[in-house]
Amino acid sequence: MTSVPELGQRARDVFRMVVEGYLESGDPVGSRTISRFGGLNLSPASIRNVMQDLEELGLLAAPHASAGRMPTETGLRLFVDGMMQTTTLSDEERAAIEGQTRSGPLEEKLAQTSQILSGLSACAGIVLVPRVEPVLKQFAFLPLAPGRAVAVLVGADGSVENRVMELPLDVPPHALAEAANYMSAMLGGLTLAQAQVHLDDEIAMGRSALDAAAQDLVARGLAVWSQDNSRRPVMIVRGAANLIDPAAAADLERVRQLLDEIEGKEEIARLLDSARGARAMKIFIGSENKLFALSGSSVIAAPYHGTDGRVVGVVGVIGPTRLNYARVVPMVDFTARTLTRLMA
Known part of the structure; x- marks a missing residue:
């Protein structure tokens, strides 16, 4: 796969603008739109040539002959791994996440955490509950x-x-x-x-x-x-309705497939379980995981730890591949660290 250093500066700038524009609007981004962003000093014709080159590299795609470009899953992976600059959570967002873990039974607190994460991210919030053997x-x-x-x-x-x-x-x-x-x-x-x-x-x-x-x-x-x-994996899902947005009206089959996948919690729990072995965040984009090959969905997941430092569960979100990774990644990371403090 193409790496960021292999792209020239002009190609990187155009690619970043296309991806960020697409993630924000959900629509393909055209050369005229990029030229109006400013800072490139390139004509729309020159931008189109760069976009064509990026398409030939498999990083961008044109859904229609006359439309702009949107990132492919390969392009999203390149952007997330090598170009994305994450945002900082606001004090209100931090307080909202931490406020769900102050009282009540563990599973109830985890359910509340999943609910608030869903609301903040506009995705479906998911928590894999620690395996606790009954006495x-x-x-x-x-x-x-x-x-x-x-x-x-x-x-x-x-x-x-x-x-x-x-x-x-x-x-x-x-x-x-x-x-x-x-x-x-x-x-x-x-x-x-x-x-x-x-x-x-x-x-x-x-x-x-x-x-x-x-x-x-x-x-x-x-x-x-x-x-x-x-x-038996114990998984809490909250906010699945967030996955049905106005943009999904033209893609109801994809949404139906995703909801079916969430309903079959065991398969998604197995996917999340694979994040138990990770020391940090794991991001699954679209068909990189066969579970989401049809729905074209993404998962951002991070493990949280118990008192002895062992991974005891996983927290994350499920959403369309077009989600705000720069905002959601630090949100999931902070939630995982909050749950780790809860387990202490």
């Missing part, structure tokens, strides 16, 4: 039908969640009660991972008072919860 308080098995039961977990925080699980057809009813009583009495106060280790130790040392059927039930119950907890 067991009480467990129950409720028979549904032969070979099926509902596993009920009551967490120490008062949360209650249910999972349907498959059972051997010959499991006697007393085994359900025995397994539930054992888990509530012996595994209370432990996380799922700790409970699994404790059960394995008990069985290995021959200390478990459970019969084989009840042991199998406890193992199955722990397994269904552990697998679900590790696979």
Whole structure:
């Protein structure tokens, strides 16, 4: 891909003006518009020649034969990585973000943060919630039908969640009660991972008072919860309606595709999860990620950290490729740093 140093100064100036004009208006930028910006001392004809050169390099595109130019995804990437000058957040914007993290349960504060980020950026705000293993308080098995039961977990925080699980057809009813009583009495106060280790130790040392059927039930119950907890991404999305703007009226299919992608949170959560390994901001532009190849959307995401410095979650925004990167990037970065302070 072409790098910024490879472009001459004149080409860089024209390219920057086209990109900034497009990101501001959403419309292709013509040579006459650039000539009126001033500072270039180039005629519209000379500017058109430079724009043609940039188009041949794959950095600009002309949506119509007589229209101006707009940046391609390659051009946006070049601009974001090598030419963009980020803005500074206002005191009001900083206060709005910090004000959402002062009180209330963690998930509620994260939801509020996602909401305010959405409002400030005019995009959809997204937060990947820290993975917190539930601590067991009480467990129950409720028979549904032969070979099926509902596993009920009551967490120490008062949360209650249910999972349907498959059972051997010959499991006697007393085994359900025995397994539930054992888990509530012996595994209370432990996380799922700790409970699994404790059960394995008990069985290995021959200390478990459970019969084989009840042991199998406890193992199955722990397994269904552990697998679900590790696979299930918890993501909060706020402000998806911001993605439908007046300019989208001519591109309803793209908007529909994007909303479908947001509705399928698991795929987007996996994308955000890839930002956990990053030390700083990650920006995905359009088809650079196959998830957004059809909708032509961009994601700006930054990890936030826990008390031990490990990444515990990701915060960011989803919007069209034509978003104000210079303004939104520092906004997401400040939000991530604010959440890191919240985790401390």
